[in-house]
Amino acid sequence: MTLITIPEPQRPWETTMKQRASTASILVAAALISWILIEVTGLNGKAGYLTSFFLTSTILIFIQQFRLRDVAAAKDSLLGSFALLGMVITVIPIVSIVSTVVIKGYKGIHFGLFIHDMALNSVNDPINQGGLLHALVGTVIMVGGALIISFPIGALTALYLTEIRGRLSRPIKFLVQAMSGVPSIVAGLFILSSLVYPVTKSLSGLMGSFALSILMIPTIARTAEEMLRLIPHELREAGVALGGTQWRTVAGVILPAAKSGLVTAIILGMARIIGETAPLLLVSGGGDSLNLNPTSGAMGSLPYYIWKAFLTGGTDEAFARAWGGLLVLLAFIFILFGSARFISGRKVN
Amino acid sequence: MTNSNETIEPSPNDKAPEKKMQTQVTPSSLANVAGNRELRVPGTEMLGIGLETRGVHAWFGKKHVLSDVSLDFAAGTVTALIGPSGCGKSTFLRTLNRMHEFIPTAALAGQVLLDGRDIYAPGTDVTKIRLNVGMVFQKPNPFPSMTIGQNVLSGLKLAQIKRGNTDDLLESCLERAGLWSEVKDRLNEHGGALSGGQQQRLCIARSLAVEPQVLLMDEPCSALDPGSTFRIEQTISELAKTMTIVIVTHNMQQAARVSDYTAFFLSDGGPGMMVEVAPTSKIFSSPVDKRTEDYVTGRFG
Numbered sequence: 001m002t003l004i005t006i007p008e009p010q011r012p013w014e015t016t017m018k019q020r021a022s023t024a025s026i027l028v029a030a031a032l033i034s035w036i037l038i039e040v041t042g043l044n045g046k047a048g049y050l051t052s053f054f055l056t057s058t059i060l061i062f063i064q065q066f067r068l069r070d071v072a073a074a075k076d077s078l079l080g081s082f083a084l085l086g087m088v089i090t091v092i093p094i095v096s097i098v099s100t101v102v103i104k105g106y107k108g109i110h111f112g113l114f115i116h117d118m119a120l121n122s123v124n125d126p127i128n129q130g131g132l133l134h135a136l137v138g139t140v141i142m143v144g145g146a147l148i149i150s151f152p153i154g155a156l157t158a159l160y161l162t163e164i165r166g167r168l169s170r171p172i173k174f175l176v177q178a179m180s181g182v183p184s185i186v187a188g189l190f191i192l193s194s195l196v197y198p199v200t201k202s203l204s205g206l207m208g209s210f211a212l213s214i215l216m217i218p219t220i221a222r223t224a225e226e227m228l229r230l231i232p233h234e235l236r237e238a239g240v241a242l243g244g245t246q247w248r249t250v251a252g253v254i255l256p257a258a259k260s261g262l263v264t265a266i267i268l269g270m271a272r273i274i275g276e277t278a279p280l281l282l283v284s285g286g287g288d289s290l291n292l293n294p295t296s297g298a299m300g301s302l303p304y305y306i307w308k309a310f311l312t313g314g315t316d317e318a319f320a321r322a323w324g325g326l327l328v329l330l331a332f333i334f335i336l337f338g339s340a341r342f343i344s345g346r347k348v349n
Numbered sequence: 350m351t352n353s354n355e356t357i358e359p360s361p362n363d364k365a366p367e368k369k370m371q372t373q374v375t376p377s378s379l380a381n382v383a384g385n386r387e388l389r390v391p392g393t394e395m396l397g398i399g400l401e402t403r404g405v406h407a408w409f410g411k412k413h414v415l416s417d418v419s420l421d422f423a424a425g426t427v428t429a430l431i432g433p434s435g436c437g438k439s440t441f442l443r444t445l446n447r448m449h450e451f452i453p454t455a456a457l458a459g460q461v462l463l464d465g466r467d468i469y470a471p472g473t474d475v476t477k478i479r480l481n482v483g484m485v486f487q488k489p490n491p492f493p494s495m496t497i498g499q500n501v502l503s504g505l506k507l508a509q510i511k512r513g514n515t516d517d518l519l520e521s522c523l524e525r526a527g528l529w530s531e532v533k534d535r536l537n538e539h540g541g542a543l544s545g546g547q548q549q550r551l552c553i554a555r556s557l558a559v560e561p562q563v564l565l566m567d568e569p570c571s572a573l574d575p576g577s578t579f580r581i582e583q584t585i586s587e588l589a590k591t592m593t594i595v596i597v598t599h600n601m602q603q604a605a606r607v608s609d610y611t612a613f614f615l616s617d618g619g620p621g622m623m624v625e626v627a628p629t630s631k632i633f634s635s636p637v638d639k640r641t642e643d644y645v646t647g648r649f650g
Contacts, residue, residue, distance in 0.1 A: 232490065234486055234490040235490055236451075237490075238486060238490045238492070238552070238555075239492075240448070240451060240479065241446065241448055241479055241484040242479070242483070242504035242507050242508065242555065242559060243477070243480035243504060244507030248506075248509070252503065253503070257492065257493050257494045259494065
């Protein structure tokens with residue numbers, strides 16, 4: 001019986017401690033050099049420091065790679081540095097926005113916010129009075145209504161583009177793309193002039209849903225189209241070859257296979273419209289009290305709540321209220337995107 | 350049926366050159382493989398429905414890809430379509446169950462007779478044709494949203510066929526596809542959990558569930574390893590007892606192993622055409638046409 005000594009598992013491709021130490025010392029050197037530059041030259045401020053730090057560290061890493069290996073590796077490192085810079089520049093505003101909202105908003109959050117409306121309070125009242133229940137409920141009702149209107153239309157459009165592929169596919173695709181660029185105020189004005197003035201003659205949550213649908217349909221149609229295009233063509237052929245009609249193949253094979261993609265389309269569509277303020281100001285007005293009936297009466301929404309607190313108040317309480325509303329809205333959107341990622345990621349596994 | 354039985358002799362077709370080239374073709378190993386099979390004479394066993402084509406041409410847009418193919422698939426036989434890539438054999442296969450028209454620019458001329466009736470005749474229900482002429486594709490394509498069991502029975506759902514006892518059907522289809530023993534305990538798992546070869550046999554089981562009389566197979570083993578290929582060839586031999594099979598293959602050993610008849614397709618830059626059809630042992634031992642001989646002996650292609 002031969003004994004086999006089992007070797008230790010190793011990872012020879014990973015960077016060694018020595019390499020890490022050398023890179024770390026380069027970064028320290030770059031930090032020092034840029035500090036000296038700040039002290040000696042006219043550069044100053046955080047931006048100046050970061051710029052000089054980026055430039056010196058890039059140059060030092062370039063030299064390190066050139067000496068260790070060759071020109072090609074040095075050029076590689078240059079590209080890596082700039083890619084990292086681009087990433088940092090992209091992330092800074094996002095982190096800044098989120099952190100500002102969280103820092104300023106958490107003071108405006110308290111439990112009462114979610115059980116009271118503003119029917120009896122003004123925005124300048126102490127922050128622990130009144131709440132945004134009416135706005136939250138209004139947003140949910142109007143976004144839900146818009147979803148009920150938009151999803152069938154958007155999904156059917158996507159099916160026309162991917163399954164039927166009729167003569168009108170190209171113009172419709174172009175129109176859908178153009179529609180996704182429609183300014184939201186235009187959507188509001190369209191509903192105002194085509195439905196509110198001639199038909200209902202009053203503002204309501206339903207009108208808000210209609211206006212939001214105009215913005216939501218293109219997003220849902222385009223996302224759903226992309227998701228349906230990911231379904232392999234072989235599945236369509238297999239369905240038809242089994243004696244299914246096109247409709248039965250779509251309903252029995254294509255749509256179930258694209259289910260998670262369609263859920264993603266819904267969530268992206270909701271995220272697109274949830275922060276819209278302009279069209280809602282025009283067609284659903286802005287209510288301060290809880291209104292559960294979408295067919296009559298003004299209906300509040302989170303964006304409207306924020307807008308009103310910022311512009312009509314002026315006291316610290318009003319600002320705290322606005323930031324609190326922003327935080328709630330942002331959390332809402334994050335939850336939507338998080339669930340979209342969760343659902344679409346699950347498909348891969 | 351009568352028609353197909355009368356044209357038994359897959360005679361060197363109308364177009365095949367008359368000149369006899371019975372020169373000494375070295376009996377290749379393929380000829381031995383093919384010779385081991387007993388020639389099944391169509392008509393002696395009444396099995397399934399025969400399929401025949403009359404002057405089939407096919408186009409994609411303006412490109413003429415297939416020219417004048419007249420070929421009989423006698424009931425209960427396995428016919429292999431061989432030839433180099435781009436010779437139109439897959440296109441031809443897809444004209445046999447009207448999958449050809451699934452490609453937007455496709456066009457067609459000629460007749461395909463199933464049980465003596467033209468499947469392209471006006472007013473024909475295309476879904477009925479595809480129920481009678483099933484198809485297995487090159488890449489295994491089980492439906493991802495369904496379990497193994499649901500996959501097998503999906504054809505019933507798609508074609509809205511009502512069946513009383515689906516459990517028996519499920520078992521018999523998987524049994525005939527040679528997969529039952531491997532999956533009988535995991536019918537509720539998703540089809541994607543199977544290996545490639547198992548997935549392909551699942552697809553065969555799926556096409557059997559709607560009880561077609563003819564089964565078309567478009568290079569069913571080209572994406573599979575030799576072991577899975579062997580299993581599928583066994584399956585084909587089993588199925589051939591009860592149905593007519595047409596199989597496109599790039600693998601000449603496979604054609605020699607599984608088929609009763611072999612048709613050789615070739616394109617000389619223009620549209621593909623059928624050069625020769627004969628019992629498989631003859632194609633691989635003493636083909637009539639020089640080009641067939643060159644192809645099966647590996648001189649090109």
